[in-house]
Amino acid sequence: MTVTRFAPSPTGYLHVGNLRTALFNFLIARKAGGRFILRLDDTDPERSKPEYADQIQRDLEWLGLTWDRVERQSERLDRYAAAADALREKGRFYEAWETPTELDLKRKKQMNMGQPPVYDRAALRLSDDEKAAMRAERGQGHWRFKLDHERIEWTDGILGPLSIDAASVSDPVLIRQDGQVLYTLASVVDDTEMGVTHVVRGSDHVTNTATQIQIMASLGFAPPAFAHHSLLTGPQGEALSKRLGTLALKDLRENGVEPMALLSHMARIGSSQPVALCDTVDDLAAGFDLDHFGSAPTKFDVDDLYLLTARYLHGQPLSAVADDIAALGVPDDLAETFWTVARDNITTRHDLAGWWRLFHDGAEPLVAEEDRDFVAQAFALLPEPPYGPTTWKDWTDAVKEATGRKGKGLFMPLRKAVTGLERGPEMADVMQLLQKKPTL
Template structure:
């Protein structure tokens, strides 16, 4: 059975980069009728916070990315310890004691010699006595996985055939000196024991994948199908990493972005398929094809979310937005005609308040000097009411016959006089609502 996972660290809020990974794994699982696991990577006790765990769940629920089960890596430390012991037993795990400064000097020396800046495995030559002396002096060392120096190859679901020379990669640190288990081994153990079949993540993990393939093999596990999606850039191709903190999902939600707008964009961004607003999750699942995504950096512009949000809102019925309409202050008996008027003229639900204030209080007339006599004459022709859907047409027809004005010269001055704006809802829809509300006040 197809099993995927999303493994965020609870050290901050989910941003659009995280979402891309979560969504791809979710869609793969749902399209195959498989399992989607939410795995909390909380092995770092200093930085992991429960408030972020809750926030991650809230953001995923807001989007409708429902998981089948939750796993927490902090509850599986014994499994990682067993894996580490097995690697020691087979001679693939060794303790190293270099300080960050010493490692930096080694890298610089190798670069100056034209060599790849990889760890030189000096720790493998330490005697037991030397190790004891270093522990006494510096404390426990880090534990590195000993790579076999051979080519590591796999067929990537997005990037195609990948081949990496393990000799060009440093033996990865899997356990820190303070005992903290790092992502590289924790993820391997979890993916293996949880039966994860497919892993999609960012292209910055390609080297991690190469080392993890060897770790999986050393532990006797089954490699999942790996795919690495492109990284997001800003709209001009600039690095987005420094801006991700301002693109948290909860910030987008606060700005009024609708879930289906965000999902519709992120499910197709970077693929050969056009970005189109989808009606529901089922449409996204049915149309998802990992092979249609490319390797080139993918431009993301947050402004693209707002036209999609506006289009989504236009498709909603009153029952689907009733809370937002009520929050804007609209009385229940006026909610239906108000939504019919406003739905085509909002970008986010926050815009409803402004339209209600216009209907309730009116607007300061906007009348150009050359139109003052015309507007005065037109207002004298406005019938007493009650107004209905035909009033605007009948009134402007009468004004045209009396004044001779037509087209924009007829309609625009009247719109501006009634609403204080040059653009807005169809006046045939707005005029009755203005009349009804003012009659109530």
């Protein structure tokens, strides 16, 4: 069975970059009839917050990315400790005591000498007495996995055949000095024990994948199928990382972006397929294939989400927005007409409120000085509401007969005076919705 997972850290809010990873893994599982695991990477007790974990789940539920089970790494610390013990027994885990400052100095020295900035394994050369002295002076050290210096090869689901020389990579730290288990070890244990078959994540994890493949092998596990998607950039190719905080899913939701507009966009950008607006996640899954994606950075423009949101709403029936319209106080007998008028003139559901204010309270008239007397005369010919389907024609016919105006000189000043807008929905529909007679 196909099993995928999404493993966010509850140290902040999900953003569009996180969503891309979650969505790819969800669609792979959904298309194959498999299982999708939500795994909270909460081994950092200081930065992990319950409110972030709750928001992650709310964001995924809003998008319809339902999971089959939730796992929390903070509840699996015994499993990571057992794996660490197994690595020690195999001679693949060693303690080191260098401080961040000392490691930085080592890297700078190596780079000045034209060498790769890779950890020099100085800790492996310490005698038992020297290790005891380090513990007495600095306390417990951090624990590194000892890589076999050989090429690590795998076929990536997006990038194709990959090969990394383990000698070019520092032995990864798997447990910090304070005892915190880091992502690299926890992910290896979880992916293997939870039967994860496919892992899709950002291309910034390629080196992590290489080291994790070797850690898995040392523990006697076969690795899952890995795939690394490209990272998002801004619309001009600029780094998006500094803006991701303003692209949190909760903010996009609050700003009116529709779930299927967001999902449809994120499921296709960076692929050879054009973005296609889908109605359900099952439709998205049916057309999803990693083979269509490439390694080039993927340009993301938040404005595209609002264009898709508008397109999505324009195609929705009244039933899809009935609750929103009722909440505005629109009478039931006007709901269908209101939606017919408003839907082609909104970007998000939030815009409905502005249209109902116009119809309920009236607009600020937009009247040129030379049209003021004409509009005043026209308003005098307009009866009090309620208005019907023929009100606009009956009224403009009467105004035409009284003033002699016709064509654009007749209709445009009246539109602007009634709606405060130069363009918009059909005035025959607008008149039916007006709750008050327009005035100057």
